Amino acid sequence: MKNVSGQEYQTPRQAADTLDISPQTLRAYSGLVEKTTGRTDYFQRDQNNGRLYSAQNITDLAQVNQIKKEHSKTLKDAISEVFEQQIIKSAEAADSTAATLPTAAATSATPQVSDDSLAPILYTLKQLTDQNAQVVTQIQQLKEQLDETNHNYEHLVKAIEVRNTSMDVASQAAATSSAAVVSSAASATSNTTSQAAKPNSASSLSMASSSAITVPKKSFWSRLFNHD
Structure with a gap:
């Protein structure tokens, strides 16, 4: 009191x-x-x-x-x-x-005046409200950026998968082609060897035949006087 x-x-x-x-x-x-x-x-x-x-x-x-x-x-x-x-x-x-x-x-x-005492409080509340609105806007922008990044990442992963698949197909095709070329070359070599072997056989036979023909020996007197 x-x-x-x-x-x-x-x-x-x-x-x-x-x-x-x-x-x-x-x-x-x-x-x-x-x-x-x-x-x-x-x-x-x-x-x-x-x-x-x-x-x-x-x-x-x-x-x-x-x-x-x-x-x-x-x-x-x-x-x-x-x-x-x-x-x-x-x-x-x-x-x-x-x-x-x-x-x-x-x-x-x-x-x-009671309203005067409320003025600083109202001003502070307005500032907090504005800041809160800015934070909400920033969060929304970050969310949109994150969604865009995820979208781009998915496209990149798909592109890598497509490229890897193409490379695998190309590798298989190259391997198949190489095998076909090797097989063709081996076949050509075998044919050439076979053809080259045939003339040699004929020549051998001819030589054998020639060597088989005997020349008659001259007599002693023929050789002495050089008469046939």
Whole structure:
């Protein structure tokens, strides 16, 4: 509890515990109350410009929370219903309402708009969203490149298979042709040898026949006197 000008106020933590809500929820309620009523100085402030909550503030916020839960209304509608009179008075006589606050609090209070505090968060969220979109785009591009690479690889494998098959067929054809040439050459050689052997046989026979013819021997007297 804090005492300001003789009046007791609860800190945000104490007020949140009393209302059985989180400090973040209390901060959101308080910011929307100030925005709806058009008074940024609706709550008392401490020397660090933090909100302080009076007993009446606690009662009003508890009623807002109850209406919101039991009647399924939005927070803004519940605040408008609870603070209707304050809103009307603020619109008609804002200066007179502000005069009822303690002088020290009025001089130390500075206007705050809850939307301003959300601006950095919204900006950060936008940056994260943009970065996420860029990452998704990059992933899609990488997927397309990978698909193209796989497609090219399959074509390359098929081309290699076709080339290997062609080479095998060519090798078999070359082997068959070589075998045919060798067989033909062997046959020609055999024929030539056979033909060459026949004249030699005839010659041998002729020589044999010639050698078989005997020349009559001359008599001693013929040879002596050289008479036939």
